[in-house]
Amino acid sequence: MKAILTDVTHCVGCNRCVEACALDNHLVERGSEARYSREELSGRRYCTVLHTPEDRFLRRQCLHCLEPACASACLVGALHRLPEGQVVYDSDKCIGCRYCMLACPYQIPKYEWDTTHPYIRKCDLCHDREGGPACVEACPHDALLYGEREDLLREARKRIRSNPGRYLPRIWGEHEGGGTAVLFISDVSLEEYWPTTKLEKRSIPDLTAPYVVSTPFLAVGVAGFLTVTSWIIHRRNRLAAEAAERGDEGGAS
Amino acid sequence: MKVALRRIKDVLWTLALLALVVVVLRLTKGLGATTALSDKIPWGFWKVLNMVAGVALATGGFVMAFAGHVLGIRSLKPLIRPAILLAFLGYGSSCFALLMDIGLPFRFYNPFFHWNEHSFLFEVFWCVTLYFTVTVLELAPIALEESKLGRVKRFLGKISGPVVILGITFSCLHHSSLGSLFLVSPTRLDPLWYSPFLPLHFFLSAVGAGLMMVILLTLLVARLYRRQAPVELLGKVAAAAGIVLSIYFASKVLDLALRGAAGDLLSGRWEARLFLVEMLLSVILPVGLVLVPRMRRTSRGLAVMGLLAVTGLVLNRLDVGVFGYFRSAGTIYVPTLPELSLTLGIPAAAGLVFFFFVERFRIFDLPEKVEEEEIETVPATACTAFQSQTGVWTGVFLDNLERWSLILVIVVPVALGIFSPRASARGPASTPVSPPRGADEARAKLKIDGNRNGRLVLFDHEAHKKREGGEEGCGKCHHLDVPGDRWTACYLCHRDMDRPRSIFDHGLHEKRIAARLGLRGTLAENHTCTECHPPDLVRARENTKRCVACHEKDMRMPERTEGRPDLALSYRDALHERCVRCHEKQDPKAHPGLTECAACHSGSGSASSPGK
Numbered sequence: 009m010k011a012i013l014t015d016v017t018h019c020v021g022c023n024r025c026v027e028a029c030a031l032d033n034h035l036v037e038r039g040s041e042a043r044y045s046r047e048e049l050s051g052r053r054y055c056t057v058l059h060t061p062e063d064r065f066l067r068r069q070c071l072h073c074l075e076p077a078c079a080s081a082c083l084v085g086a087l088h089r090l091p092e093g094q095v096v097y098d099s100d101k102c103i104g105c106r107y108c109m110l111a112c113p114y115q116i117p118k119y120e121w122d123t124t125h126p127y128i129r130k131c132d133l134c135h136d137r138e139g140g141p142a143c144v145e146a147c148p149h150d151a152l153l154y155g156e157r158e159d160l161l162r163e164a165r166k167r168i169r170s171n172p173g174r175y176l177p178r179i180w181g182e183h184e185g186g187g188t189a190v191l192f193i194s195d196v197s198l199e200e201y202w203p204t205t206k207l208e209k210r211s212i213p214d215l216t217a218p219y220v221v222s223t224p225f226l227a228v229g230v231a232g233f234l235t236v237t238s239w240i241i242h243r244r245n246r247l248a249a250e251a252a253e254r255g256d257e258g259g260a261s
Numbered sequence: 262m263k264v265a266l267r268r269i270k271d272v273l274w275t276l277a278l279l280a281l282v283v284v285v286l287r288l289t290k291g292l293g294a295t296t297a298l299s300d301k302i303p304w305g306f307w308k309v310l311n312m313v314a315g316v317a318l319a320t321g322g323f324v325m326a327f328a329g330h331v332l333g334i335r336s337l338k339p340l341i342r343p344a345i346l347l348a349f350l351g352y353g354s355s356c357f358a359l360l361m362d363i364g365l366p367f368r369f370y371n372p373f374f375h376w377n378e379h380s381f382l383f384e385v386f387w388c389v390t391l392y393f394t395v396t397v398l399e400l401a402p403i404a405l406e407e408s409k410l411g412r413v414k415r416f417l418g419k420i421s422g423p424v425v426i427l428g429i430t431f432s433c434l435h436h437s438s439l440g441s442l443f444l445v446s447p448t449r450l451d452p453l454w455y456s457p458f459l460p461l462h463f464f465l466s467a468v469g470a471g472l473m474m475v476i477l478l479t480l481l482v483a484r485l486y487r488r489q490a491p492v493e494l495l496g497k498v499a500a501a502a503g504i505v506l507s508i509y510f511a512s513k514v515l516d517l518a519l520r521g522a523a524g525d526l527l528s529g530r531w532e533a534r535l536f537l538v539e540m541l542l543s544v545i546l547p548v549g550l551v552l553v554p555r556m557r558r559t560s561r562g563l564a565v566m567g568l569l570a571v572t573g574l575v576l577n578r579l580d581v582g583v584f585g586y587f588r589s590a591g592t593i594y595v596p597t598l599p600e601l602s603l604t605l606g607i608p609a610a611a612g613l614v615f616f617f618f619v620e621r622f623r624i625f626d627l628p629e630k631v632e633e634e635e636i637e638t639v640p641a642t643a644c645t646a647f648q649s650q651t652g653v654w655t656g657v658f659l660d661n662l663e664r665w666s667l668i669l670v671i672v673v674p675v676a677l678g679i680f681s682p683r684a685s686a687r688g689p690a691s692t693p694v695s696p697p698r699g700a701d702e703a704r705a706k707l708k709i710d711g712n713r714n715g716r717l718v719l720f721d722h723e724a725h726k727k728r729e730g731g732e733e734g735c736g737k738c739h740h741l742d743v744p745g746d747r748w749t750a751c752y753l754c755h756r757d758m759d760r761p762r763s764i765f766d767h768g769l770h771e772k773r774i775a776a777r778l779g780l781r782g783t784l785a786e787n788h789t790c791t792e793c794h795p796p797d798l799v800r801a802r803e804n805t806k807r808c809v810a811c812h813e814k815d816m817r818m819p820e821r822t823e824g825r826p827d828l829a830l831s832y833r834d835a836l837h838e839r840c841v842r843c844h845e846k847q848d849p850k851a852h853p854g855l856t857e858c859a860a861c862h863s864g865s866g867s868a869s870s871p872g873k
Binding site for chain 1: 289290291292293294298299300303304327331333334361362364365366368369370371375376377378380381382383384386426427429430433434437438441442443444445446447448449458588589591718720768867
């Protein structure tokens with residue numbers, strides 16, 4: 009399973025990853041000022057670098073959840089997770105309902121609001137690019153590592169163990185919201201950027217699955233109940249009417 | 262009343278025509294140009310008010326079908342047809358609103374072919390389309406009543422049983438699924454509304470308010486067409502709605518208590534207040550009115566409780582679908598005029614279709630008993646009486662030319678005025694920039710932390726400027742080709758601090774120290790010197806008492822430099838605090854380079870010049 013490990017203590021906020029991402033995904037023309045603009049994620053920006061109040065630089069990009077809420081919400085299955093772990097988007101299926109945008113706890117999927125026929129846009133972990141994601145390749149400070157998730161978790165634990173003063177003993181993304189492919193280690197708390205912490209290791213699809221599973225049973229139950237009730241009541245009414253008729257006849261004769 | 266009906270239709274036509282303009286605009290310019298939706302608030306009025314709330318208000322259809330057809334309650338018969346019509350219109354307009362709301366309307370059929378059974382929206386989509394088909398099948402026999410399509414009618418009659426049961430099943434599913442839609446947002450929807458019981462809440466409130474909607478429509482028709490409203494029957498329906506709403510209320514209270522969110526209600530947050538208003542409108546007031554028998558027996562009382570419950574339901578859906586997301590999104594959403602126009606225009610168009618059906622077909626067939634009472638004023642059959650009102654429908658277009666021109670005169674300028682496309686790119690607002698401190702003659706003497714050691718010294722900017730060659734000399738200290746940290750510190754030029762400087766007035770210090778310590782006599786007698794120059798040490802700069810020992814307060818850089826015109830920032834702080842902060846606040850797109858650390862700190866040695 010492919011993953012990215014982000015070492016927040018290494019990042020100096022140079023935005024090279026943003027530039028590489030924009031160029032590789034043909035979001036801007038070469039030589040533009042994309043790199044210098046401190047924009048939020050948008051339909052034309054799949055990753056960005058936040059300057060936090062603690063004076064750290066925090067990369068924002070799709071975290072590629074192991075159990076993505078967006079994919080569970082997408083009614084046509086346009087957003088889906090590849091076997092290698094990348095959460096990707098099939099624009100041919102999309103109808104533009106934007107339920108994924110509502111579902112994503114990190115508010116990652118963005119929309120092309122400025123076009124007449126808009127699509128959802130987000131990072132796809134460069135799943136069809138040779139040599140891994142463009143952002144990782146561009147990072148000059150080794151803040152980004154790309155590889156198998158298990159290896160990166162091991163690497164993260166090694167770094168935290170060998171340098172306990174430098175890192176908080178926590179890997180953001182290991183369990184939050186069921187785990188994500190993009191992992192963070194840091195010397196300041198990233199709690200604010202991980203709203204899924206309060207779900208206690210459960211993913212959003214975990215929360216909604218019981219409701220989905222119960223739907224067919226509910227349908228059969230309701231339909232069965234209605235049929236039976238309807239039959240009983242109509243039969244009773246019919247019998248009562250017949251009885252009344254007979255009673256009338258009896259009275260008449 | 263004929264005039265009132267005509268006026269109402271005029272208003273509805275105006276709203277519907279305005280909405281038609283919006284539809285054209287939305288299809289040609291796209292969602293972004295017509296709505297206030299954004300990446301932060303992706304769902305707005307069209308989806309939440311028109312679709313979610315619209316569907317909820319149409320629940321009367323399946324509830325009446327359940328009570329009338331399944332439970333066989335005969336007395337409800339007069340309300341079944343209105344309820345079916347309501348369901349048809351409610352679902353029709355919801356489908357249309359959804360069609361306008363999705364980004365790629367021409368692909369509306371995709372969910373039929375691409376399935377994701379795990380999505381609640383998938384379930385809602387299927388149930389809503391299937392139930393809409395059911396309402397069409399239920400309405401068809403009514404619309405075909407007077408036609409000669411005997412075979413079709415017989416077929417429709419035959420399938421009516423299963424159709425009704427299917428309709429109720431779909432309704433039960435999707436009304437709860439509409440609540441489940443928001444279960445995906447445990448971290449984003451406000452905890453006052455987010456609940457594992459959302460499906461139950463949505464189902465119960467929709468049933469209660471849907472019944473109230475049937476009451477409202479019956480009262481409206483009775484009033485507009487001068488019929489006697491079946492108040493007694495409506496009172497019973499209101500009582501039923503009251504019971505459902507009470508169960509809803511109980512489930513809400515229980516839910517808040519179980520989740521421990523009840524304490525949050527009194528926190529004074531605007532969400533808490535909104536929640537209380539919503540509960541008041543949607544449950545507490547209507548149920549309170551239902552409990553008063555006198556209110557249930559009058560049209561006015563019924564109308565008031567109906568209006569309250571319906572408003573409350575719409576507010577609830579907006580709370581759950583839109584307002585509850587504001588805090589986590591960190592922004593709010595105010596619909597644009599075109600958006601509002603379509604939001605109002607869809608129900609307006611549905612209203613026109615409603616009047617069409619009411620006037621054309623036997624929808625409202627009031628109970629015999631009531632008609633007997635009203636026999637003097639109202640013709641025996643409802644149908645013919647309604648048909649006399651069909652001015653707009655029966656093609657008398659020219660007769661009403663002036664009304665049509667009036668409507669057009671209103672619609673066209675309003676459409677042109679309010680629907681002109683949003684200004685796409687606003688430039689940065691101009692902000693007056695004050696001249697750099699020190700360049701201001703009046704405040705030529707500044708305190709600067711020139712050596713970046715936290716000690717302030719008096720600094721005469723103008724004198725320095727003159728000495729270093731005027732404007733040409735700025736670069737000697739403020740060199741833009743050196744990255745920020747390598748500024749020109751004072752000591753780089755002033756290496757001879759032990760020599761007397763004009764900035765330090767020795768005589769003034771003697772006098773002031775003597776006065777403060779109460780020393781009298783000549784300098785030699787009063788030992789003022791020893792205050793600063795220890796007598797037993799060599800007279801050198803290192804041994805002299807440091808300025809900061811006395812001027813502690815004056816020479817320490819204060820926390821805040823705002824409102825202190827005598828303080829100058831260091832070159833680094835000036836760039837960081839002034840230029841960068843200000844440009845970050847302003848439109849960062851105007852001068853993107855300036856706000857970026859990497860613009861100067863690029864690591865390659867020389868700082869690139871900030872972009873323009």
